[in-house]
Amino acid sequence: MSSDTYIKRPNRPLQLxxxxxxxxxxxxxLFLPLFSFNDSLYVRFPLKEFTFKWxxxxxxxxxxxNALMNSVRIGVVVAVLSTAMGIFAAKAxxxxxxxxxxxxxxFIMLPLVVPLIIFGxxxxxxxxxxxxxxxxxxxxxxxxxxxxxxSVATLIPxxxxxxxxxxxxxxxxxxxxxxxxxRVTFPMVFPGVVASLxxxxxxxxxxxxMAFFLSGTQPTLPMYIWGQLRFPQEFPxxxxxxxxxxxxxxxxxxxxxxxxxxxxxxxxxxxxT
Amino acid sequence: MSDQTLPExxxxxxxxxxxxxxxxxxxxxxxxxxxxLLSPTLLFMSIMILLPFAILLVMSFWTPVGFEFxxxxxxxxxxxxxxxxxxxxxxxxxxxxSGIATVATVxxxxxxxxxxxxxxxxxxxxxxxxxxxxxxxxxLLRVFAWKVVLGxxxxxxxxxxxxxxxxxxxxxxxxxxxxxxxxxxxxWAAFAILPLYVSLEKIDRSLLExxxxxxxxxxxxxxxxxxxxxxxxxxxxSLLIFIPTTGDYITPAxxxxxxxxxxxxxxxxxxxxxNDWPMGATLSIILMLAIAFICAVFILLTLFVRKRIS
Numbered sequence: 001m002s003s004d005t006y007i008k009r010p011n012r013p014l015q016l017x018x019x020x021x022x023x024x025x026x027x028x029x030l031f032l033p034l035f036s037f038n039d040s041l042y043v044r045f046p047l048k049e050f051t052f053k054w055x056x057x058x059x060x061x062x063x064x065x066n067a068l069m070n071s072v073r074i075g076v077v078v079a080v081l082s083t084a085m086g087i088f089a090a091k092a093x094x095x096x097x098x099x100x101x102x103x104x105x106x107f108i109m110l111p112l113v114v115p116l117i118i119f120g121x122x123x124x125x126x127x128x129x130x131x132x133x134x135x136x137x138x139x140x141x142x143x144x145x146x147x148x149x150x151s152v153a154t155l156i157p158x159x160x161x162x163x164x165x166x167x168x169x170x171x172x173x174x175x176x177x178x179x180x181x182x183r184v185t186f187p188m189v190f191p192g193v194v195a196s197l198x199x200x201x202x203x204x205x206x207x208x209x210m211a212f213f214l215s216g217t218q219p220t221l222p223m224y225i226w227g228q229l230r231f232p233q234e235f236p237x238x239x240x241x242x243x244x245x246x247x248x249x250x251x252x253x254x255x256x257x258x259x260x261x262x263x264x265x266x267x268x269x270x271x272x273t
Numbered sequence: 274m275s276d277q278t279l280p281e282x283x284x285x286x287x288x289x290x291x292x293x294x295x296x297x298x299x300x301x302x303x304x305x306x307x308x309x310l311l312s313p314t315l316l317f318m319s320i321m322i323l324l325p326f327a328i329l330l331v332m333s334f335w336t337p338v339g340f341e342f343x344x345x346x347x348x349x350x351x352x353x354x355x356x357x358x359x360x361x362x363x364x365x366x367x368x369x370x371s372g373i374a375t376v377a378t379v380x381x382x383x384x385x386x387x388x389x390x391x392x393x394x395x396x397x398x399x400x401x402x403x404x405x406x407x408x409x410x411x412x413l414l415r416v417f418a419w420k421v422v423l424g425x426x427x428x429x430x431x432x433x434x435x436x437x438x439x440x441x442x443x444x445x446x447x448x449x450x451x452x453x454x455x456x457x458x459x460x461w462a463a464f465a466i467l468p469l470y471v472s473l474e475k476i477d478r479s480l481l482e483x484x485x486x487x488x489x490x491x492x493x494x495x496x497x498x499x500x501x502x503x504x505x506x507x508x509x510x511s512l513l514i515f516i517p518t519t520g521d522y523i524t525p526a527x528x529x530x531x532x533x534x535x536x537x538x539x540x541x542x543x544x545x546x547x548n549d550w551p552m553g554a555t556l557s558i559i560l561m562l563a564i565a566f567i568c569a570v571f572i573l574l575t576l577f578v579r580k581r582i583s
Contacts, residue, residue: 011392018388021381025407025462028418031428035421043421044431089314096307104311108318113513115520115564117537118557121544122325125332125554145321148314199409206411209522213544222413229417229527239421242414249410257402 029246036239043235054240064241067224070136071205074220078143079201086151086196091185093152094159109149119145120213127214134216142210147200154199154260158192195260198252206249221245333554342551350555360539360556364563367535370450371518374457378465379510381458386469386506387499390476401470408463416524419456423447423528448530456528457518464517465510472506473499501582508575515571516564536560 035043039051058064092098093105111119123142124134132138166188170180186193208222215223225241228234334346354360389400407415422428423446430442446452476499484494522537529535536556543553 011388014384014388014392017384021385022403025404025459028422028459029407029410029415031421032414032418042426043424043428044426045428045435046431085314085317088310092307092310096303096310098304098307098311104315107322108314110318110322113516115517115537115560117520117522117540118329118561119322119325121540121553121557122329123321124544125550126325126328129328129332141321144317148318152314202409206409206413208411208413212522222411225413225417238417242411242417246410246414250406253406253409254402257398257406261398 032239032246033243036236036243038236041233041236043239054236055244058237058240061237063219063224064221067219067221070218071221074136074140074143075201075205078140078147078204079197082144082147082151082200083155083193083196085148086155087189087193089148089152090155090159090189090192094156095164105152108152111145112149112153116146116209117213120209123210124213134214136215136218136220138214138216139211139220140204142214143204143207146207146210147203150203151196151200154196155189155192158189158260162188191259195256198256198259202249202252202256206245329554329557332551333558335551335554337549337551340548350552351559353552354555354559360559363534363536363539364559366450367519367537367560368563368567370454370533370535371457371515371521374454374461374518375511375515377454378458378462378514379469379507382462382465382510383469383503383507386466386473390470390473401467404466405463408460412460413523415460416456416527419452419459420447420527423452423455447528448533450529450533452528453525453533453535456524457514457521460524461514461518464513468509468513469503469506472503472509476502501579504575504579508572511571512568516568519564520560 034047036054037050037052038047039049039053040047089108093101098104120142123138123145127134127138167180167184170184171177175183206222207220208226211220211223212226219227221241225238228238332342333350334348336343336345336347336349385404389397389404393400420427424430425442425444425447427447429446430439433439434442480498480502481494484498489497519535520537520540521535522541525533525535525538526541529538540553540556540560543549543556
């Protein structure tokens, strides 16, 4: 009995460490909203009056809206395309015996690990040699490369999580493969699909490096922010913009993870083997 | 590229499995159906990964002539990269800085992953989401947040001044190697936590009980059972952080200053202001080779150590 409980016994120092760890993880990011409501051009203590003026000023800027629309357009297209491809890929990986499966999955996951700057310059070289002009389309292609692995990694645990017999039962009862997919498989993996859409949209919306190398004259929102970082007088407005983007990302990702909470988290990393 | 070669290699297997039945070839062949489902993704990834890399490799043997390229293959770029000390110094510095960041991240994240794997019994999922949530938000903005924290008139300096600990701002906080290392370690924490957590979670609890029953105290039990069994997680966490951070661009660009610049910044410069694309391609290739070499040595070393221990 006692040997059974020692693992369950709470470990106070470790608990304290975990709390400090979480605070340290979130603290830097939380300073952005704090100073975005501060009525001062300078980011420093002590805080001055509370103000909304940086937000108000931000909404009056034409370039911010343009950049926002560019990012949203790219994000939606990339989320839909990479999730659609991710569904097929995850189904293939989990449902069929594919030789060299581990290698193929590893290949798909490659963009998560290789430094993005290398992908960025490699695509830039390819596009310029093909004579393709840089535009929002080329940014979207770059984002697809980053988002596909996330989509596949989100969907694989979903497909692994449910009993294959249900699909077989549907087939036995006379549904063809197409209708089995739509009436049985798709509803079962639906939370994973929603999560994948939300996560890939957020990743694309927030992505900077690919946009940095692959965008033409139209900036995405992170590109706009990058451009403004040079001007000290723009700092408070950028704080306001950054706070809103981070708040939106947190909500989207949290909702996505929550909707998808049935899938075992361990399975995401299962591709390593 | 891939859809041509892959089904071809599968063909013998299909014939072997169900000879003679055409319908079974179309509907029953799992491999073929699986591959056809996988083909859009594989095709896209092959075109978008292999082709750019091939052209990058080819370009690294070219020479720039004004705004055009002389396409006669030459090793001049590689020779220049070896001879001019700035390239080697920056590469060495990048590897060292991201090496330090990797070790720091893994050591700091291990207790956290251990805590969630062994001591959290309810709402585990919640903890994992909490630990990985910041990782999904904009990398650029998280680095920007560190600029706000570490800046000359930033959070730390102004807080210390208003409390009265220091009179003048600490200058070494921003635009230094330590600023870059701190930010890298913070920003990539989720990449360490997930594999560490997975490998710790997988450990059979009865092994720990057995160690206790056989007389090991908590420390020996950890060193002889938990740590060796979680080694795969430690290895993948290290690689998952080391590889991408070595080529990082945003963090050194925003926080590094001249002292903290890394190879990624130099590569960007070749494609931007310096406008020597072949040299940029060469540096990218060298960076990838260096990373691959170090990772291979690291993996071999851990395998060797593991064999020695067991």
